[in-house]
Every structure is written in structure tokens, then in C-alpha cells.
Amino acid sequence: MAKARMLLVEDDASLAELLVWHFTREHFDVQHTIDGEEALLMAKETPPDIVLLDWMVEGISGIEVCRRLRRATETQNVPIIMLTARGEEEDRVRGLETGADDYVTKPFSPRELVARVGAVLRRVRPALAGEQLTYADLEMDTVGHKVRRGGEVIALGPTEFRLLKHFLEHPGHVFSRERLLDSVWGHDSDIESRTVDVHIRRLRKAINEGGRPDIIRTVRSAGYALDTGH
Structure with a gap:
């Protein structure tokens, strides 16, 4: 299986550690940052295959990071899954309108998230799924x-x-x-x-x-x- 590059933008240290462990075990090459500004620089330098993006991160908000990733040529087609504690429908819609491909509300099971990421990648980058x-x-x-x-x-x-x-x-x-x-x-x-x-x-x-x-x-x-x- 081809190794997919993931950019994880999450400022909750224990959750980030858990996700890095789970996705590394699933043969992902995971880069992690807690900061929105740094996430944009990392994505520009080495465009990832998928972005896991928390709504509330340090520096620029997750929604703004999502908007800028969609505007940049290097990352405009990279799938983005937003992670958030906000369950309100209005926020979900706002995330999707900004360009997110999927939306996962905390708390969630890491196994469910791994499955969701796999589904998005199979849809947009079938080459990474086999x-x-x-x-x-x-x-x-x-x-x-x-x-x-x-x-x-x-x-x-x-x-x-x-x-x-x-x-x-x-x-x-x-x-x-x-x-x-x-x-x-x-x-x-x-x-x-x-x-x-x-x-x-x-x-x-x-x-x-x-x-x-x-x-x-x-x-x-x-x-x-x-x-x-x-």
C-alpha cells in the first residue's frame, strides 16, 4: 500500500498523540502541528494527501486555514476533514461550504476516523488505497x-x-x-x-x-x- 502523507492540525496534545499513533499504525506518514499558520507553511512546502484539521487551533482558526488551503494552487484539491467539538448543524454547513470534504464531531472513535479518512482517500486518490x-x-x-x-x-x-x-x-x-x-x-x-x-x-x-x-x-x-x- 502506498504511504499517504497526512497533515494533522490539532492543539489537544493527548488527542494528537492518539491520532498520530493510530494513523502511523495504518501506514500514514503523519506531520503534526498545533498552529494554523505553521500548518499553511507545511502544506505549501510538502502538499499532503489529506488534512485533519481542528476547528479551534492556535493562531489562525481552522476554518480560515481550510479557506486558505482551498485558495492555494498546491493544496486546492487536497481533501480536508474537519475535527470539532461543535455539533451544531450551522457550523457543520459552514465547514463544508468553506471547502471541507468531511466533518467529524468530538468525541469520536479513532477507528471510525481511520475508516472515514480511508473512504475519502479512496474517493479522491484511489492510487493510495491499493x-x-x-x-x-x-x-x-x-x-x-x-x-x-x-x-x-x-x-x-x-x-x-x-x-x-x-x-x-x-x-x-x-x-x-x-x-x-x-x-x-x-x-x-x-x-x-x-x-x-x-x-x-x-x-x-x-x-x-x-x-x-x-x-x-x-x-x-x-x-x-x-x-x-x-
């Missing part, structure tokens, strides 16, 4: 490290494999060379952005062999996307 990634006639077994196109096995180097995996997890999304460097090579990488072009060429050559249609789209002065509609 070991098999597919797009058009491409299939990737992330555990067995195998790629097939039209049923035929394709040999890929480790970097091309990671690059394709990233595209398969976000089909249709256009990624700049800089974003790809961050996501595939990592923040510490001092690789030049044109290296991305070299690996894209290699990936294209491997998956398009035998005259198959090219499903990697080059977007002028923007980057690359996995996209059949071009």
Missing part, C-alpha cells in the same frame, strides 16, 4: 515493481519507475520540472531541471515502444502530464 495503479492500458504493480502496457511487461529503470508512479497517482495533473524534482528526486536533490527531460524521454521510449500512442503530454512552458486526450 497496490495496483492503472491508467488507460498501463498497469503498475507497486509491490512487485512491475509495469505492463497492453498486457506486455515493460522494463523501467528505478527513476523512470518512480516518475511513472507519480504520474499514475495524479493522472491528468500537469507537473512542472521543479515539482517533479521535489516529488520524485526529493528536496535535497541538486539535480538540474533538464535531467527531468532526459528521464521523461527514457520513460516515453519505454512505454511507447512498438508504436503505442504517447500518453505523456508536454505542456509548453508548464511541464508534463499523464494524459490520453492530446
Whole structure:
């Protein structure tokens, strides 16, 4: 199972500790902060796959954090589940109108929350819910490290494999060379952005062999996307 990145914004220390324990056990990579301002910086730096956001946190309110996450390009599509002691319908509606995907009222069972998070992720990021990634006639077994196109096995180097995996997890999304460097090579990488072009060429050559249609789209002065509609 692919590891999902979670940003937990919760200022109740004992609840935060409990949630970190539960989600780490479920193979989530959990980042935690008690502060709304810091949450926005963390989300911008490394966009999470899901945000658990308390309504009442230090600094900026949870509802304002939610509003700003929705406005920012990097996080506008990241699912947000709001945690709150407020059970009033008006507050729930306000949270959902601000852009939250789901709403959990305290007290709640951590197991129920794990299930809710899983359901939201399956809906918006199916790639994180299983070991098999597919797009058009491409299939990737992330555990067995195998790629097939039209049923035929394709040999890929480790970097091309990671690059394709990233595209398969976000089909249709256009990624700049800089974003790809961050996501595939990592923040510490001092690789030049044109290296991305070299690996894209290699990936294209491997998956398009035998005259198959090219499903990697080059977007002028923007980057690359996995996209059949071009």
C-alpha cells in the first residue's frame, strides 16, 4: 500500500498523540502541528494527501486555514476533514461550504476516523488505497515493481519507475520540472531541471515502444502530464 502523507492540525496534545499513533499504525506518514499558520507553511512546502484539521487551533482558526488551503494552487484539491467539538448543524454547513470534504464531531472513535479518512482517500486518490495503479492500458504493480502496457511487461529503470508512479497517482495533473524534482528526486536533490527531460524521454521510449500512442503530454512552458486526450 502506498504511504499517504497526512497533515494533522490539532492543539489537544493527548488527542494528537492518539491520532498520530493510530494513523502511523495504518501506514500514514503523519506531520503534526498545533498552529494554523505553521500548518499553511507545511502544506505549501510538502502538499499532503489529506488534512485533519481542528476547528479551534492556535493562531489562525481552522476554518480560515481550510479557506486558505482551498485558495492555494498546491493544496486546492487536497481533501480536508474537519475535527470539532461543535455539533451544531450551522457550523457543520459552514465547514463544508468553506471547502471541507468531511466533518467529524468530538468525541469520536479513532477507528471510525481511520475508516472515514480511508473512504475519502479512496474517493479522491484511489492510487493510495491499493497496490495496483492503472491508467488507460498501463498497469503498475507497486509491490512487485512491475509495469505492463497492453498486457506486455515493460522494463523501467528505478527513476523512470518512480516518475511513472507519480504520474499514475495524479493522472491528468500537469507537473512542472521543479515539482517533479521535489516529488520524485526529493528536496535535497541538486539535480538540474533538464535531467527531468532526459528521464521523461527514457520513460516515453519505454512505454511507447512498438508504436503505442504517447500518453505523456508536454505542456509548453508548464511541464508534463499523464494524459490520453492530446
